[in-house]
Amino acid sequence: MTLPERMRVARYYGPEDVRVEEMPVPVPGPGEVIVRVRACGICGSDVMDWYLAPRAPLVPGHEPAGEVVTVGPGVEKFRPGDRVFVHHHVPCFVCHHCRRGHHTLCPAFHRTRIEPGGFAEYIRVPAVNVEKDLWKIPAGLSYEEATLIEPLACALRAWERVKTFPGDTVAVIGCGVSGLLLIMAGRLYPAGRIFGVDPLESRRKAAAEMGAADAFAPETAGEALRARNEGRGADLVIVAAGNPAALGLAFDLVEPGGTILLYAPTAPEVELPVRPHRLFFQEITVLASYSATPLETGPALGLIAAGRVPAGRLITHRLPLERAAEGLGLVRQAADSLKVVILPGQF
Numbered sequence: 146m147t148l149p150e151r152m153r154v155a156r157y158y159g160p161e162d163v164r165v166e167e168m169p170v171p172v173p174g175p176g177e178v179i180v181r182v183r184a185c186g187i188c189g190s191d192v193m194d195w196y197l198a199p200r201a202p203l204v205p206g207h208e209p210a211g212e213v214v215t216v217g218p219g220v221e222k223f224r225p226g227d228r229v230f231v232h233h234h235v236p237c238f239v240c241h242h243c244r245r246g247h248h249t250l251c252p253a254f255h256r257t258r259i260e261p262g263g264f265a266e267y268i269r270v271p272a273v274n275v276e277k278d279l280w281k282i283p284a285g286l287s288y289e290e291a292t293l294i295e296p297l298a299c300a301l302r303a304w305e306r307v308k309t310f311p312g313d314t315v316a317v318i319g320c321g322v323s324g325l326l327l328i329m330a331g332r333l334y335p336a337g338r339i340f341g342v343d344p345l346e347s348r349r350k351a352a353a354e355m356g357a358a359d360a361f362a363p364e365t366a367g368e369a370l371r372a373r374n375e376g377r378g379a380d381l382v383i384v385a386a387g388n389p390a391a392l393g394l395a396f397d398l399v400e401p402g403g404t405i406l407l408y409a410p411t412a413p414e415v416e417l418p419v420r421p422h423r424l425f426f427q428e429i430t431v432l433a434s435y436s437a438t439p440l441e442t443g444p445a446l447g448l449i450a451a452g453r454v455p456a457g458r459l460i461t462h463r464l465p466l467e468r469a470a471e472g473l474g475l476v477r478q479a480a481d482s483l484k485v486v487i488l489p490g491q492f
Contacts, residue, residue, distance in 0.1 A: 148179065148215060148267070153489070154204045155264040155469035160194045160477075163470035171260050173217035176272025178279070180231055185209040185263035186292035187485045189323060192477040193387075195412045205473075206263025206487065207233040210282060210291035214267070220275060230291045231270055232278035232298075232442050233259045248438040264469050266489045278439040286450045289463065289486050293456035296322060298437035298445035300330040305441075306434045307381055307404055309336040316340045316370060316379035316398050317357070319386030320348040322459055322484050323408065325355045327383055329454050332356050336381065340373070342366045342394070347481065355458070363390070367397050379403060387411045401427035408434055459484040466490070 151167045158164060173179050186208035190196060197203065213227040223229065236243050236251035243251050253273070260269040270279055282291050300323070309315075313336040317324045320343035331339045341352030341360035349360035361369040371378060378400035384391050387409035395405045396419070423429065437445075448454040462485040464472045475482040 152266040153466055154261060154266070155206075155466055155487070156202050157197055157205050157473075158202045159198065163473060165467055165469070168261065170267050171269035173215060173220075173269060174272070175218045176220060176275055177217040178213050178220055178223055178270045178275055179215045180209070180211040180229060180268050180270055181214045182209045182211040182263060182265060182268055182489045183288040184211070184292050185487045185489070186296070187472050187476050187487065188296065189321065189387075189409070189476065192473055193410070193412075196410075204262030204264050206265070207259070208292045208295045209259070209263035209268060210288040210294075211268075217272075219272075223275065223279065223281075228282040228288070230280045230282055230294045230442070230446060231259060231263075231268065232274065232280075232295060232437075232439070233257070233263075234436065234438075235274050235277045236438055248440070249436040254436075254438075264466065264487055264489070266466070278442055280442065280446050282446075283450045287457070289460055289488075290449060290457035291446075292486055293326070293449060293459065293484065294442055294445045295437060297326050297330065297449060297454060297456050298441035299323070299434070300326040301441045301445055301448075302437045303327060303383065303406060303408055303434035304330055304334050306432055307406055309334050309381060311335045312337040313380040314338055314340070314370075314374050314377065314400070315381045315383065316342055316366070316395075317352070317383045317385055318342045318363075318366075318391045318394055318398075319384065319409065320345075320352040320357075320360060321385065321479060324348075324383075324385035325351055325459055325483070326454075326456060327385060327408070328352055328355050328357050329456065333448075333453070338374075340370055340379070342398075345480070348483075351483065363394055366394060370398060381406065383408050385409050389415055389417060392417050396423075396429075399429055401429070404430040404432060406432050406434060410435075460486055462486065463488055
């Protein structure tokens, strides 16, 4: 296939300033591939302005799936026409952090990235990503469904980081896409009942549809959870909402001996008062889980392809690249949308 010289991208300049522009189509170097993006999901991090603004202007999007259109010298595992899911970061697996199991703290993990970003018609996949975390999509899996591989992989990594026992009660605070995937993935682990917590009735309903035993509004969650759980709180509370109120609620819901898992980032300046006295005498554990690696993306692909985690059910909006700003707005509003997918060149 002869590539065009230029392509369209959606470039972020600020919260209310996302422009569809043109830029040169990237050229593959040794070991690299060029992928024509067929679909790219919008992640909650794509609307975290405190995270994006210092790096603006940039092309967001890190959940792309598409078709290999050309390969660089030395590429043998892939060829033009292959349908692939692309992961944007990969660890080295040999540094201090990797050897301790903290692969997402690896310096190489933070250096690696796709060019220019998933909200583009074409992306360049660096050689290390091609080698370690580029996956062929099986015939029965759509490009749109494949955009859920990365967020499901993050959920799997979170569940692997906590210790659960049969019969444990779990509360997931925040039932957007991340929280719903955590609920769906939780059915693969030995925990007992999983409860959702969200201020929106539509998302509480979605949590029940995706496998939650029940879902509560934040203001009644403590009382409602204990009423359903023999007077106890949750043995595991996963915070999938990046706001102080959600963090404070987690400490209200957690049972002595339980664990709080931070799954969504807050802005850097956010602080939370914590009483070490309670952490000590109630043996409460606080953990965090950030992103995912090849150790999770492969299993996530397999689970979605096999239908064991029907993540595609979360897709509510499909928009062309020209409407990327609208898609980001839908995610920012967090109202009627769940997964919003951008489809470059498909309209």
